[in-house]
């Protein structure tokens with residue numbers, strides 16, 4: 001017994017030493033960025049980082065300058081904060097920084113999906129074909145039909161009814177966008193009422209998963225929540241399995257159908273296909289509701305912006321009406337004639353999008369900064385960008401960066417503004433909600449048109465008002481920095497009603 005105890009103890013010490021030693025022994029070498037391992041072996045600064053990544057990085061930036069390395073849960077992350085030096089990292093011309101390895105680690109943990117060689121190419125081929133250009137037209141129409149279905153619910157006598165309804169704005173936007181996005185990409189059956197009920201069920205589980213996700217990724221869930229997360233993952237694998245969705249095959253988007261067909265042809269098992277679908281559900285829906293919430297909230301808080309969007313909508317949608325058969329009629333081509341709304345969306349994403357972009361260093365290399373300074377990067381470390389802090393909030397690039405200015409991305413002649421400067425130099429990466437380079441979001445054009453359709457429908461067909469008009473814009477939930485679109489730390493209540501139709 002005693003011997004077993006000793007053996008176990010020795011094994012434990014060996015494991016802890018194995019995990020902690022590289023961190024403990026590591027010393028900053030000449031020409032490397034400032035190194036901060038924190039006080040706790042292996043953990044490093046993970047706790048402060050998880051608690052409020054924005055504040056943590058702001059403090060480090062002020063202390064250590066544009067490039068610094070920190071230990072976070074056993075990994076060394078080098079943050080680069082000077083946007084004029086982003087290009088070599090994003091372009092990666094020397095092929096020494098890899099995006100796939102980090103993405104693989106994350107998707108394995110979150111969706112249980114082990115990436116297959118070449119699936120990245122399949123995602124990008126399908127997305128180029130069906131989420132951009134001409135391929136996007138059909139999908140935009142499907143999204144509009146699904147938004148009509150979700151907002152007007154068949155069989156519900158709401159159409160024409162002019163009574164006010166109250167809801168949390170965040171819940172409302174997330175719920176509507178999720179259901180419309182899920183039905184248009186993952187498919188509908190002929191029974192629309194049943195589809196809506198099912199979409200509502202999936203949404204409830206999705207939202208629970210979404211709430212647990214940041215702490216799950218940082219391995220900070222308690223035993224009960226960990227169990228719940230495991231159950232949710234299994235449930236999604238079941239709900240999104242091919243067998244469970246056979247009647248939806250016809251209504252499924254070409255995008256998803258194309259990817260699933262290719263993966264099947266490679267001999268991918270149905271269980272792995274379901275995990276892949278789960279990954280696509282998250283990628284396509286995790287940011288849509290939150291960004292639509294911020295867009296509507298900023299419009300509600302800025303009457304001059306709301307008026308400008310309404311005026312533009314009235315102009316491009318002249319003569320369109322709500323049809324008696326309960327659907328919104330809106331020419332999809334109108335989406336190409338809305339510079340004001342485009343600027344509103346860009347400004348919303350500047351204020352709300354806070355992803356972390358990560359690459360793994362494949363071999364020791366040198367990072368050349370715009371200043372001429374050179375830093376050595378070590379093989380196995382991660383290079384990270386957090387453009388929300390270093391770009392979106394930079395007062396040199398965006399004066400009064402915390403203020404919502406609906407026309408920030410408009411030139412005086414009404415065209416899109418793309419000229420922004422830092423230290424007098426024109427800057428290429430002046431807003432990065434979609435990431436950049438090889439890993440840039442392949443769904444960005446669909447995402448934009450879907451959000452614009454939603455906003456257009458809401459401001460055109462509905463009366464909207466905040467329950468407490470003077471309520472300030474809520475602060476951002478500090479536990480979600482770095483996870484794409486931010487979420488508010490509390491709900492904002494609003495009223496809405498369909499405008500009476502003549």
Ligand code: HEM
Pocket residue numbers: 103120123131280283284285287288291353355356357358433434435436439440441442443444446447484485
């Ligand atoms: C407001 C909405 C959205 C935002 C802000 C957003 C943002 C992002 C970001 C920041 C990334 C990662 C980039 C990186 O790691 O460098 C990403 C990846 C991705 N997004 Fe989006 N996205 C949105 C909507 C969508 C939609 C609607 C779809 C599909 C229909 C989509 C599909 C994807 C996919 C498949 C990836 C992973 C690409 C890969 O692993 O190769 N996204 N998105």
